[in-house]
């Protein structure tokens with residue numbers, strides 16, 4: 001029993017944290033009582049790079065914080081409930097992870113989460129990012145709340161309005177797309193998933209998610225129809241989970257895992273170690289698309305280098321052309337939402 005537990009902790013630690021010797025780091029999870037927030041908070045409590053963990057939600061977070069605080073790892077954990085507690089949750093934060101918001105139900109697109117109930121997720125992200133701009137303006141933000149294609153531009157515009165925007169520090173979390181592409185590809189090839197790497201570029205909704213299997217490691221000689229099937233499954237991975245959960249939400253556990261990996265990469269960067277991950281950021285790698293996901297190098301100030309998409313197959317070039325109008329429209333919608341507020 002005990003040794004199995006130790007192995008589990010060691011495996012998680014190997015995958016996630018290499019930065020335990022860095023500075024003391026304060027991390028906040030906003031939306032910590034939710035389907036993603038709870039397992040993500042646990043994973044952040046297990047990250048040795050974290051010395052303080054703030055768990056914030058509008059409801060039900062005290063119990064989550066009390067529960068997680070008993071885990072015998074370094075991070076001192078506290079729960080903060082309701083808007084009056086937000087300032088204390090955020091003060092001194094190095095990294096703020098935002099999975100607050102409403103998840104999809106079957107039949108909805110991610111963009112419906114922007115529209116539904118008076119732009120609910122758009123408003124939630126705007127409000128939380130405003131608080132980050134006031135109480136921890138230098139922190140790196142990891143935006144998980146959907147529609148990511150719009151919520152990241154919302155975050156950027158919100159911080160611009162406050163005069164504290166630093167494009168290097170606002171990152172949309174697209175890691176789950178990479179996690180899915182790796183899993184599906186390894187399964188198809190019958191190889192160890194740990195040996196697999198695949199960049200996923202574009203955005204985080206439907207056809208804007210573009211996995212680049214032509215750049216996959218290890219290489220392959222898959223037929224065009226197999227690449228098409230892998231691409232579609234990666235693009236529809238979120239919907240696959242939404243349908244399987246049949247009205248009880250969207251991906252939470254795989255998302256918490258993906259967010260914990262990405263947050264760890266940000267912490268490693270902050271602590272001066274090299275970390276490269278795909279992320280959706282303000283970018284000039286594709287002309288006319290002001291926010292775009294591609295590989296980014298993370299360092300002490302957040303995004304240090306944004307890598308171009310690299311060489312693409314004809315299939316991927318067509319996918320890139322096809323995704324741009326939708327992605328640009330989602331970006332404009334986010335920008336408009338803040339500018340017209």
Ligand SMILES: NC(=O)C1=CN([C@@H]2O[C@H](COP(=O)(O)OP(=O)(O)OC[C@H]3O[C@@H](n4cnc5c(N)ncnc54)[C@H](O)[C@@H]3O)[C@@H](O)[C@H]2O)C=CC1
Nearest residue numbers: 031033034035036057058099100101102103144145146255
């Ligand atoms: N980027 C990605 O790859 C993914 C994004 N998501 C998105 O993450 C979001 C959260 O999903 P779940 O955790 O499943 O939803 P959930 O409904 O289980 O949890 C959301 C939490 O946010 C809290 N919340 C609502 N308004 C808040 C506010 N103003 N401040 C702080 N907390 C607030 C709620 O009280 C709740 O605890 C959704 O928008 C979902 O679409 C989900 C999966 C993957």
Ligand SMILES: O=C([O-])CC(=O)C(=O)O
Nearest residue numbers: 104176237238239250251
């Ligand atoms: O599909 C959704 O609504 C949640 C999500 O972003 C994902 O699982 O990739």
